[in-house]
Amino acid sequence: MPIDFTLSERDKGLLENIRASALIARKYARYYDEHEESELAPEQLPEAAGFKRPFDEKAHPYNPKTDSGMAVMGMLQTMAQMWGDYAVRLKRQKGGLGNAALQAAGTPDQQKKWGGLTLAMAITEPGCGSDPSRVQTSATLDPKTNEWILNGEKIFVTTGVRAEGVVAWATVDKAAGRAGIKSFLVLKGTPGFTVAKKEKKLGIRGDDTAAYVFDNCRIPRENLLGGKEEVEKEGSGGFKGVMKTFNMTRPGVGAIGLGVAEAALDFTREQLEEAHVDLSYGGSLASQTAIAKKFQDLETLWEASRLTVLRAAWLAEKGKPNNMEASVAKAHAGAAVRRICQGCIEILGTMGVSREHLLEKWLRDCRITDIYEGTGQIQRLIIARTLLDYTREDLK
Amino acid sequence: MPIDFTLSERDKGLLENIRASALIARKYARYYDEHEESELAPEQLPEAAGFKRPFDEKAHPYNPKTDSGMAVMGMLQTMAQMWGDYAVRLKRQKGGLGNAALQAAGTPDQQKKWGGLTLAMAITEPGCGSDPSRVQTSATLDPKTNEWILNGEKIFVTTGVRAEGVVAWATVDKAAGRAGIKSFLVLKGTPGFTVAKKEKKLGIRGDDTAAYVFDNCRIPRENLLGGKEEVEKEGSGGFKGVMKTFNMTRPGVGAIGLGVAEAALDFTREQLEEAHVDLSYGGSLASQTAIAKKFQDLETLWEASRLTVLRAAWLAEKGKPNNMEASVAKAHAGAAVRRICQGCIEILGTMGVSREHLLEKWLRDCRITDIYEGTGQIQRLIIARTLLDYTREDLK
């Protein structure tokens, strides 16, 4: 297919469908923001029926010659949903980050067995933030019972309260470093596995974030994702496999932030247009107002960022390597959404910080984008290593 | 004295005096820019008489209760001179960076002997940029003749062609690292000391930058600045002494850049005022044009930077430590002048890049500010080490 940036009618239909339900979700955005403790499912909300808007696949079948690919559309759909509200969307979602890991690293049997559950992903520990190779949670095999015994603490587990199970990283051999790290599936209710805390956060308050404790938690031997028990001696092949999960989640996280930022831009544009600020493109700096210039710069930044996200997804759907591009997308979006939401507030002034509107919430929700799934700093390390042809040891 | 940011009548008189001669210097700015090879002394220029504008010290004696201190005024005078033209000022200047080193580290005898000469400072070598401790130029004492034998190469020696002598860093003991580095005074004409090259540069073309070669260059034993021949075993006390020179030169380099940037701002303001752009302060973002907002931001950045320079100088004249503040001033000014000159060109458009005006030259002249006397990166290392209470080994 030649270079193209337009959407087919089917693409548009799918996105409009999502936006319509996203607008309903937005009505409950403030509720979830102010009721951080609430575990009320969006399906119990008065207008829940509006969330289900089946898309007529038969009338509009997928045409690979004209319609955008799955991964690209996945990004655009994520943006459209988040444009409505971050929390309501996530609360409605079957499946969590752990499902992506199961998909990437699980055996067919494992995928069949647990694929229907909502799985969280537990990586970070109190002592390690951006550096997953420092995982201290241990998994010891008890050959008598054919069970793994997990011990350790996990923090920042997204949807960790609501999830039915978790994919947790643990080391089977601390001396082996990154090569010793494996993924284990632990179901809620397993003895020795407790949700220790639900975090209170700056934003994305509708979406829960948990802390876990594993205290001699025993799980079946076959709950090791992928099933490979041996620790590779050289390199970190297994670890790299684990890290591969990020190549779609990183642009995805970018898309999440950009959806929220788009809402902020749309709200700001409406206000400016109502105030008759000329926002037209095409002219020179000399004829612009400070407000219009600032707004257009933010809008341009958003578009630039969105294109890096789509590029990373497009590579993935073409089966091309996208490790660096996934980090480019995440790093760009993480920084862009910070600037965009802050800038929109600067433009609108006191209106922007008032809780009568959602803009202030979008600022808070957005801020996580540059932090989770690898901070902007981590993404830059990855990009720089690739550019410089450096190993992890060369540049860290 | 209480906090005050105003200038006394005497302060103003001194600066106006300098500005008047700086305006004459500006007439020759383009000549020196386009004749990089020229070593014509400004005193030979047609209007050279205007350079000498004696200030009537008797009619306006220095009053320490009302007039600004020496170091602060030094910064302001530097700015005023550079506002005229970088090159002409430096070409007229008796004394170079090496004189500051002589002042800081030389014995009274040495200061008396060489203080009247224009001395360059030779630190950087082809193999070491920002890291002076990697100096490879060696100094070996010949006890028979009581001479030091220098061997090595130096680059980026400011005013290295015009200078009558140079203060060069060399190591007397490579194994000792930083502690082995000493400063030596070498006069032009000393056998074995040659000016290998005069660099062609982006900017400050009127000011020469040389490369030196020392090839078994013999200098008297007493040409070691400060006279301390022994290498301290622990720490890097001697090296720190050497580095102290920078505590005034760093803000001074900031002042140089800010003087040039001020010229750029003044030129841009004139053009904007002629075009009836409202540049008044006091209102809100909502009522500003993009051009005015951009210009005011640059003007504000300049003022912020200028105050960090004055602060570092003020501390010095009060005898207070200013190591960190000197780096703050240098780092701030280095970044600020890059943005200011680039921004002025953006505001004025094609007029800004035309060689009919000096703005494009000021951009080029300014660019060195964030590089020499320690790049912006080096300054940030120094600041961060102080903030974090880290040693050079902790953070590098």
Added chain:
Amino acid sequence: MISFGMTDEQKAAQDAMRSFSQNVLRPKARSCDEAAKLPEDFLGKAWELGLTMAQIPEKYSGMGSDRSPVTNAIILEELGYGDVPLAVAALAPSLFANAIVDQGTEEQKKTYLPAFCGEKFETGSLALLEPGPLFDLGKLKTTAETSGKEFILKGRKSFVTLGDRASHFLVIAKQGNSRDAFIVPKDAKGLSISGPQKNLGLNAVPFAALELGNVRVPTSARLGGDAGCDVQKIINNSRVALSALMVGLARGVIDYCVPYAKEREAFDEAIAKKQAIAFMLADMHIEVESMRWLTWKAASALEQGRDATKEAHQAFVYAAEKCMWIADNGIQVLGGHGFIREHPVEMWFRNARTVSVLEGAAAV
């Protein structure tokens, strides 16, 4: 002469405020933010500092210290370091009283100032900002019209500090092509006060909204009497004060991040040893210094009675941008922990974004 030297008196004031910040403001900051209200005894405790009455002349029952914007800037940096919202609340009375000290007629001074010199907390409040987007100090929508011996005020005001307990409001309104300030009692007919407004940050401060529906005040209610007043001067004072608070806030972020970054490890060493983090901290420090000197310069221009419009504008705009930048990067230094309400940085981030849009309207 250029001088950065504090007087002994200023150093003493700085020390006193530093300890008030550490002992009173910091411990209360988080709980007030979560509860979105002031602690019961707080305004009384802050009143004991005597900040308002200190600069009221003795003839109006004050303590008669020099009215010093520079000293104020030094004090406010320390209070902002402690907690910006509590500082804003504590300083609301000064905002009102100082405008009268600076620009009131003799009669206005006699009438209003003594109330601020008693033992009990008392406040008036500045009503400058207006709701809606694109607020423009040069194009106020609130108007004042003369009608016989009265002014009729119409319009809406927002972000009125302590609007729930102020006895009077200093309402800034447009009168023809100029701006003026009017002293309006809280029980004026046609004035309705609502609130508290809920915001992103500064949660502890009860901000009110005012609706002025044909509020009539006597001509003597105009600040400065027949001569009117210089509204820009009030704005300049406010902008400098807000700048000083932001310097304090930003400095607080650095002081929190530095030990955190030294303790926190990644890739086998403290994150502070990574240039990306270390340089971020260095840049924060560079900017806090710059913010402070711009603020001092503007305060000094005010103190010397010069037109400080440019200096106050520069200080405020620079401080607003950099304070936000620093708080935002403070979160980044803490990573995931920066997003959690167990650490104060996310609160400072919200306060920074909020205080920096106030344009010069919420502090002394």
Added chain:
Amino acid sequence: MISFGMTDEQKAAQDAMRSFSQNVLRPKARSCDEAAKLPEDFLGKAWELGLTMAQIPEKYSGMGSDRSPVTNAIILEELGYGDVPLAVAALAPSLFANAIVDQGTEEQKKTYLPAFCGEKFETGSLALLEPGPLFDLGKLKTTAETSGKEFILKGRKSFVTLGDRASHFLVIAKQGNSRDAFIVPKDAKGLSISGPQKNLGLNAVPFAALELGNVRVPTSARLGGDAGCDVQKIINNSRVALSALMVGLARGVIDYCVPYAKEREAFDEAIAKKQAIAFMLADMHIEVESMRWLTWKAASALEQGRDATKEAHQAFVYAAEKCMWIADNGIQVLGGHGFIREHPVEMWFRNARTVSVLEGAAAV
């Protein structure tokens, strides 16, 4: 559908331009910059690439490939990577010819296009920019007035590429409230051409200034004839082309800095191993990618015949800012060596600042 996939034809064009850049442009870049002129044989050599005639329809003696702004963007990135000024010079004929292909009347096409399809270099030139500060595309000072069957053109133009050897100029002028383009022969009465202008960068390009003192042209000289033309479309085309050149320039900076930073040592290791440098390079890469996709998007909108005003504006403004940022930081990566003319980075810095103020006026 969203697709970033180049056609095989585009890949082949990219390869060809890459080798032209490497073999012809790069080796000449520095000497042309210092001499401030084009190499003798250069325009002829560039002409052999057939860039201009490729997109001229066969009926006007061209090669009749599709007129593809996307392919142009890909080509221009490669040429910009080689050397922006030489690329600007080589592409001047296309700038003129493409406007006629896109918007000329049948008669204009017949009259002017065949000249661009011969073996000898031939050029016309766009005259859009005007001297002085605050140039505003929306408020041109050059005017066109009708007078019988003629237009009278008055005004001044600057930065007219290859103005010294163009046979015709496409002069953009204001006519009442709208803008139009007029084909003016170099020997028109009342037209004086001066130059070359000396500038900060793009030194190899002879830019001329035009003075139009009551220049009379027949009504048929208006591009598009009686219907006139869409001047914004010409500007959009130019902006996208300039953006593509800037992508190439910026990519060149990174490719130069990466090996330098790996080789250069400070504090006992390669400076590329310092996060401050490594992250700078990473940010440069992030921005080059963004610049390219914005440029492609705008080019694609042009290609599909849609109004590309927003896309072209976004691509140009973003590319201008980031190209400058990258070139400026390229100098910083090299430190003192970045300031010396032995390395190309300072030249790229000058070219970046110059090309980024052209507003959409110097390339295809």
